[in-house]
Amino acid sequence: MNILIINAGSSSLKYQLMDPNSGEVFAKGLCERIYIDGRLTHKVGDKKVVKEVPMPTHAEAITAVLDILVDAEHGVIKSTDEIDAVGHRVVHGGDKFADSCIIDEACIKAIEDCIPLGPLHNPANLMGIRACQAVMPKTPQVAVFDTAFHMTMDPVAYRYAIPKEYYENDSIRRYGFHGTSHKYVTRRAMALMGREDIKIINCHLGNGSSLSAVSEGKCRDTSMGLSPLAGVCMGTRSGDIDACVVQFIMNKYGMTADECLNMLNKKSGVLALSGVSSDFRDIEEAAKAGNTDCALALDKFAFDVRKYIGSYATVLGGCDCLVFTAGVGENSASMRENICRGLEFMGIKIDPVKNNIRGEEVCISTDDSKVKVWIIPTNEELMIAQDTAELVMAAK
Ligand code: ADP
Numbered sequence: 287m288n289i290l291i292i293n294a295g296s297s298s299l300k301y302q303l304m305d306p307n308s309g310e311v312f313a314k315g316l317c318e319r320i321y322i323d324g325r326l327t328h329k330v331g332d333k334k335v336v337k338e339v340p341m342p343t344h345a346e347a348i349t350a351v352l353d354i355l356v357d358a359e360h361g362v363i364k365s366t367d368e369i370d371a372v373g374h375r376v377v378h379g380g381d382k383f384a385d386s387c388i389i390d391e392a393c394i395k396a397i398e399d400c401i402p403l404g405p406l407h408n409p410a411n412l413m414g415i416r417a418c419q420a421v422m423p424k425t426p427q428v429a430v431f432d433t434a435f436h437m438t439m440d441p442v443a444y445r446y447a448i449p450k451e452y453y454e455n456d457s458i459r460r461y462g463f464h465g466t467s468h469k470y471v472t473r474r475a476m477a478l479m480g481r482e483d484i485k486i487i488n489c490h491l492g493n494g495s496s497l498s499a500v501s502e503g504k505c506r507d508t509s510m511g512l513s514p515l516a517g518v519c520m521g522t523r524s525g526d527i528d529a530c531v532v533q534f535i536m537n538k539y540g541m542t543a544d545e546c547l548n549m550l551n552k553k554s555g556v557l558a559l560s561g562v563s564s565d566f567r568d569i570e571e572a573a574k575a576g577n578t579d580c581a582l583a584l585d586k587f588a589f590d591v592r593k594y595i596g597s598y599a600t601v602l603g604g605c606d607c608l609v610f611t612a613g614v615g616e617n618s619a620s621m622r623e624n625i626c627r628g629l630e631f632m633g634i635k636i637d638p639v640k641n642n643i644r645g646e647e648v649c650i651s652t653d654d655s656k657v658k659v660w661i662i663p664t665n666e667e668l669m670i671a672q673d674t675a676e677l678v679m680a681a682k
Contacts, residue, residue: 288312288368289671290355292348293375294414295407297321299347303355303362303369306671312362313355317347328354335360344410344417352421371426372418373674375466375666376411378404379431381457386434386673388681389415389427397429403457403512426681428674435465435472438504443601446511460516462508464490464612468498470669471611471662476503478647478660485602487595490664491621492612493521493564497591499598507601509594515551518590521564524554525590559583566614566621588624595625599632605657608634611664617644626659633657 287307293300302314315328317339324341327334339350352366363369374389380400387393394415401408411429418427436444444460445453452458467490476482486500495518498508509517519525527550536546557564560583562572573580599605614621619641626636633656640650643661651659 290372296410302667306675344413348417371678373670376429377407377432379433383431384437386430426678430670432463433461435469436462436505443507460511463510463514464496466666466669467664484606486607487598488609490612491615495520497594499601520555522555522557524550556583591625608659
């Protein structure tokens with residue numbers, strides 16, 4: 287089976303053509319500078335080709351992707367008829383989607399209804415969907431939501447303690463994000479542990495970071511909220527913050543709410559604390575060279591993650607398995623070591639030698655660690671492909 291996965295942003299579009307059963311990726315790539323001029327980067331195995339292709343809208347970007355997939359020199363299929371279905375990443379599903387969904391008019395309307403909740407991402411995701419519908423009208427399309435995995439939370443976890451009308455009229459509540467990644471690593475953790483009735487704390491630590499507390503495969507709490515700004519401090523996001531900070535800064539510096547939120551989303555986090563970079567590799571290097579602001583940024587990030595791990599062990603009433611995933615979680619041995627420091631009291635002990643293994647699923651806890659600590663490389667594309675294939679097969 288061939289599933290095309292589309293992740294459409296406002297001026298970019300990532301794609302992968304893969305087999306949902308084997309996970310084999312036949313081709314992948316990126317369209318950039320849509321609406322400006324247009325550039326396609328296409329990869330098949332180790333071979334890469336970059337082409338300048340006019341992309342006045344997302345439709346031309348999708349057409350460029352389909353053209354190169356069937357191209358005699360760089361293509362991997364003979365005809366676009368060989369694409370069995372398309373899976374679209376959609377950021378905000380609001381409280382309307384607890385699962386992935388075959389795209390029809392009602393689904394599109396529901397994604398449109400979620401635009402006020404995901405104003406930065408949903409419009410771009412919709413452009414990707416419409417563009418695909420236009421150029422491949424007969425191919426089934428599926429929407430896979432970043433929020434869906436977290437819809438099993440109880441009201442105590444998802445309700446904010448603010449007047450009820452904002453929840454009832456405006457759907458203001460905790461949603462959480464990175465759900466496709468949390469779902470993927472949860473499934474892998476259950477398979478690796480050989481049991482489904484386990485308590486898992488997932489740490490998706492990348493440029494954006496979020497944690498989830500999972501039992502019986504269901505999400506019970508997650509650190510991001512109505513938007514991805516909440517939770518631990520991140521590359522450029524502040525994470526949890528007292529709302530009065532916003533009021534103070536707006537009043538003193540004459541900033542609008544949008545300007546202030548832009549500062550909290552794009553100019554804060556470890557970028558602000560380190561004064562060096564939002565990239566953890568740069569910060570680690572500078573900290574090693576003696577930069578104390580960088581050391582603080584790393585320690586603050588580890589502190590936030592550690593604090594959430596402790597609180598999620600309480601939410602779950604224990605923890606069997608701690609999972610590290612995404613850019614920092616998979617690659618930074620020193621950050622994993624920093625986060626787990628002092629957690630021996632709750633049965634978390636990592637083996638310094640195993641902690642240095644990279645690029646594979648590996649249990650890094652000591653044999654006598656009560657909690658098993660795993661590095662599980664995430665694969666959101668595979669999760670999207672599997673959800674897409676499952677729904678399309680069931681609909682046949
Ligand atoms: P996102 O998908 O949120 O953009 P990723 O999951 O790709 O982010 O993670 C990106 C982050 O991972 C970057 O901050 C990068 O510095 C960090 N990262 C990647 N490799 C390493 C490494 N070897 N050591 C430390 N951090 C790393």
